[in-house]
Amino acid sequence: MLHSTPAPACHVATPHIGVQAGVSIIIPTYNEAEIIGELLKWLGQQAAHDEAVDIVVADGGSTDGTRALARQYGATVLRCPRKGRAAQLNHGAQHSSGRLLYFLHADSFPPPGFLIELRQAAAQGYGSGCFRLAFDHPHWFLRFSAWCTRLPILLVRFGDQSLFVRRELFEQVGGFREELHLMEDQELVQRLQAQAPFRLLPRAVTTSARKYLANGVFRLQGVFTGLAVLYWLGLPQAQLLRLYRRLVRQGKL
Incomplete structure (x- = not known):
């Protein structure tokens, strides 16, 4: 089962995967x-x-x-x-x-x-x-x-x-x-x-580009940039999600 605990920050060796890998x-x-x-x-x-x-x-x-x-x-x-x-x-x-x-x-x-x-x-x-x-x-x-x-x-x-x-x-x-x-x-x-x-x-x-055309190219880019800044500043996901749903037309979150 996948979980959300990050692994230690170190590089790992991975088994070889060939050019016919699934x-x-x-x-x-x-x-x-x-x-x-x-x-x-x-x-x-x-x-x-x-x-x-x-x-x-x-x-x-x-x-x-x-x-x-x-x-x-x-x-x-x-x-x-x-x-x-x-x-x-x-x-x-x-x-x-x-x-x-x-x-x-x-x-x-x-x-x-x-x-x-x-x-x-x-x-x-x-x-x-x-x-x-x-x-x-x-x-x-x-x-x-x-x-x-x-x-x-x-x-x-x-x-x-x-x-x-x-x-x-x-x-x-x-x-x-x-x-x-x-x-x-x-x-x-x-x-x-x-x-x-x-x-x-x-x-x-x-x-x-359908979402950009529905929201306006510059407007949507501004919204996305603002949400990213708020994420990196530590705003809780619940508040980010409310902002996204309020500001983005045709959003599916």
Whole structure:
């Protein structure tokens, strides 16, 4: 069972993972019927004839047909006992089979050939890593924000970039902290980086700009920046969550 107790801050040796290692793609969902079919079709094309890949949809109680669509496209669908991205991702990891875990948002599309890059990075000794980010909209500020994700600093590590991690490392650090509703991705990356080398891959995941368009690009970036600052200043998660729900349209937390 995964837990939230951090491991000691020291680098660890991890067993060798070959370039044919099993990969579990884990996608948290909540009412994603609009996009989940397109994503799973894309992933199926990328994993065609690759028997070492399993796709797990960890659903938080969707009411819009997300689970039925995911099954239609061949994914393993889990009804998670708790809603929340961290809890759903942990649950998906527990019920997957790959030695390499790949956490992916339902509206984010990895680049063609991404499975090769994940396996190569793991075979080279990296414990975890992610891609850079791109948006599916040409707004100049979104392009700038995406460009910043090539910087090797924790502040620009976002869940939209996806995340790969060796299973044994993920279990060693205790997985995602399920009490976190916001910033759970940065918090996990911080612990992973303290334990084993982290690889920032050179290509980009393309994610949807739908939330930015619904809220206003500059307004939403301001909200996200403010929430991040409050998180690092120690504001309790319950208060962060209330602010998020009050300020973000189309938010699903």
